[in-house]
Amino acid sequence: MGLAKRVLQGDVRATARLLREVEEELPGAIDELKVLYPHTGKAHVVGITGAPGSGKSTLIDVLIDAYRKENKTVGVIAIDPSSPFSGGAILGDRIRMQRHATDEGVFIRSLATRGWHGGLSKAAANVIHIMDAMGRDVILVETVGVGQAEVDIMNFAHTSLVALVPGTGDWVQTLKAGILEIADIFVINKADKQGVNEVEVELQAMLQMGAPSAAAWKPRILLTEAINNKGIDDLMEVIRQHRESLIASGRYEAYLRERSRLELVEVLKSSLMDRVSRMATEDDYVEKLIDDLASRRVDPYSAASDVLKRIVQEGKF
Amino acid sequence: MTSGRKLRILVAKPGLDGHDRGAKILARAYRDAGFEVIYSGLHQTPEQIVHVALQEDVDLIGLSCLSGAHMYLFPRVIELLKENKAEDITVIGGGIIPVDDIPKLKKAGIKEVFLPGGSLKDMVDWAKANVEPCRYGERKE
Ligand SMILES: Nc1nc2c(ncn2[C@@H]2O[C@H](COP(=O)(O)OP(=O)(O)OP(=O)(O)O)[C@@H](O)[C@H]2O)c(=O)[nH]1
Ligand SMILES: [Mg+2]
Numbered sequence: 001m002g003l004a005k006r007v008l009q010g011d012v013r014a015t016a017r018l019l020r021e022v023e024e025e026l027p028g029a030i031d032e033l034k035v036l037y038p039h040t041g042k043a044h045v046v047g048i049t050g051a052p053g054s055g056k057s058t059l060i061d062v063l064i065d066a067y068r069k070e071n072k073t074v075g076v077i078a079i080d081p082s083s084p085f086s087g088g089a090i091l092g093d094r095i096r097m098q099r100h101a102t103d104e105g106v107f108i109r110s111l112a113t114r115g116w117h118g119g120l121s122k123a124a125a126n127v128i129h130i131m132d133a134m135g136r137d138v139i140l141v142e143t144v145g146v147g148q149a150e151v152d153i154m155n156f157a158h159t160s161l162v163a164l165v166p167g168t169g170d171w172v173q174t175l176k177a178g179i180l181e182i183a184d185i186f187v188i189n190k191a192d193k194q195g196v197n198e199v200e201v202e203l204q205a206m207l208q209m210g211a212p213s214a215a216a217w218k219p220r221i222l223l224t225e226a227i228n229n230k231g232i233d234d235l236m237e238v239i240r241q242h243r244e245s246l247i248a249s250g251r252y253e254a255y256l257r258e259r260s261r262l263e264l265v266e267v268l269k270s271s272l273m274d275r276v277s278r279m280a281t282e283d284d285y286v287e288k289l290i291d292d293l294a295s296r297r298v299d300p301y302s303a304a305s306d307v308l309k310r311i312v313q314e315g316k317f
Numbered sequence: 318m319t320s321g322r323k324l325r326i327l328v329a330k331p332g333l334d335g336h337d338r339g340a341k342i343l344a345r346a347y348r349d350a351g352f353e354v355i356y357s358g359l360h361q362t363p364e365q366i367v368h369v370a371l372q373e374d375v376d377l378i379g380l381s382c383l384s385g386a387h388m389y390l391f392p393r394v395i396e397l398l399k400e401n402k403a404e405d406i407t408v409i410g411g412g413i414i415p416v417d418d419i420p421k422l423k424k425a426g427i428k429e430v431f432l433p434g435g436s437l438k439d440m441v442d443w444a445k446a447n448v449e450p451c452r453y454g455e456r457k458e
Contacts, residue, residue: 088351
C-alpha cells in the first residue's frame with residue numbers, strides 16, 4: 001500500500017515517513033501529495049508566534065490538553081532554527097509537550113528551518129496538508145521565536161496567536177516587527193509576572209490606532225499563565241469565536257482562495273526553478289545563456305523569455 | 318543551508334536520574350556536526366521515547382542513563398521498536414555502565430555503548446560512519 005493511503009488511515013509511521021520525504025524533497029513524495037490533496041482543508045490551523053521563551057510551547061501543551069478534552073485530535077508542528085554554521089539543529093519544543101507523547105490522538109513533529117526565512121520551514125505547507133489528510137481536527141504550528149518578521153504564518157493559519165510576555169520589553173520589539181498586523185489574538189502569557197497592565201494598556205492603545213473599526217474581527221487580548229493552566233478556557237473560547245467569525249463573514253472562503261493562489265505560485269516557482277537548474281546541468285543551455293548575459297550579448301528579460309519558451313516547447317516540467 | 322539529506326537523531330534520557338547536562342552537550346555536538354537533534358527532556362519512559370522516535374522519523378536514538386537502570390530501560394526500547402516494526406532505527410547507549418554489561422546490551426540490540434570520559438568526537442564520528450538517513454522506499458515497512 002502506498003504511503004498516502006496509509007496516511008489517510010492515520011498510520012503514524014507512514015505519516016512520519018512521508019513528512020520526511022516531503023521535507024527532503026525526495027522523488028515520489030509529490031505523487032503521494034497528489035493523492036492526499038483532495039482530503040485536505042478540514043483541519044483548523046492555529047499559528048503561534050512570539051519572542052523566544054514567551055511560552056509558545058507551553059501554551060501548545062495546555063491547548064493540546066484542552067482540545068483532547070473535547071475529543072479532538074491534534075497535530076503539532078514545532079519549528080526551531082537550523083544553525084547557519086553547521087546546518088544542524090536542536091529541536092527542543094517537545095520538552096514542554098512530553099506528557100502527550102504516548103497519546104495516539106496527538107502527533108507532534110519538529111522541523112528545522114533549514115535556511116528558510118519567515119519563521120516556518122519550506123515544507124510547512126505540505127506538512128500541514130499531510131497532518132490534515134491524516135485526520136487531525138486541529139493543527140497547532142509553533143513558529144521560530146526570533147521575534148521579528150515571522151509573518152509567513154498568517155498565510156497558513158486560520159487563527160494566528162501572538163504570545164507576549166510582560167516586563168521584558170521583548171514585546172515592544174515583537175510589535176515593532178510587524179506582528180501587530182498578523183495577530184487575531186494576543187496572548188499575554190506569564191500573567192503571573194509584573195507588568196501585565198502596562199503591556200495590556202499599551203497594546204490596546206496601539207490596536208485602537210491601527211484597526212479600522214468596521215473590521216469583522218477585532219484582535220482580542222487575553223491573559224494566560226500557560227504554566228499554571230490559567231486562562232486557557234477563555235483562550236479556547238476566543239479561538240472558537242474567531243473561527244465562527246471567519247466562516248460567518250465569508251472571510252474563510254476568501255482565505256482559502258488566497259491560500260490556494262499562494263500555493264499555486266509557490267509550486268510553480270519551485271517547479272520552474274527545478275526545471276531550469278536541470279536544464280543547466282543537462283545541456284549547459286542555461287550556462288551558455290549566462291555567458292551571453294555576462295558579455296551583454298543578451299539582456300536578462302529576453303534570456304528568461306527564451307528559457308520559458310524552451311520549457312513550453314518541451315511540454316513537460 | 319539548503320535541504321538535502323539530514324540525519325535525524327533523538328537524544329533521550331530514560332530513567333529517573335536528575336540532570337541532563339551530558340545529554341545537552343551531546344545534542345550540541347550532533348547539531349554542530351550538521352545533524353538534526355530532537356531533544357525531549359528528562360525522565361522519559363521507553364514508551365515515550367519510542368513514540369517520539371516514530372513521529373519524528375529518526376535514524377538514530379541515543380539513550381543516556383546514569384541511574385543504573387540501563388539493563389532494563391535500554392532493551393525495553395529495542396523491544397518496543399520491534400513491536401512497532403521499527404527495528405531499523407539504530408540505538409546507541411551511554412552513561413554510567415559497568416563494562417560487564419556492554420556485551421549483554423549489544424546482544425539485546427544496542428549497537429554501541431559509550432562510556433563517560435569518551436570523546437564527543439568519537440560519538441559524532443560513529444554516527445557518521447554507521448548511520449545513514451533513510452532512503453526513499455528503502456526502509457522496511
Ligand atoms: N512564570 C511563567 N513562566 C512560564 C509560563 N509559561 C511558560 N513559562 C516558562 O517560560 C519558559 C519558556 O517557555 P517555552 O514554552 O519553552 O517558550 P517558547 O516560546 O516555546 O520558547 P522557544 O521555543 O525557545 O522560543 C519555560 O521555562 C516555561 O516554563 C507562565 O505562564 N508563567
Ligand atoms: Mg518553543
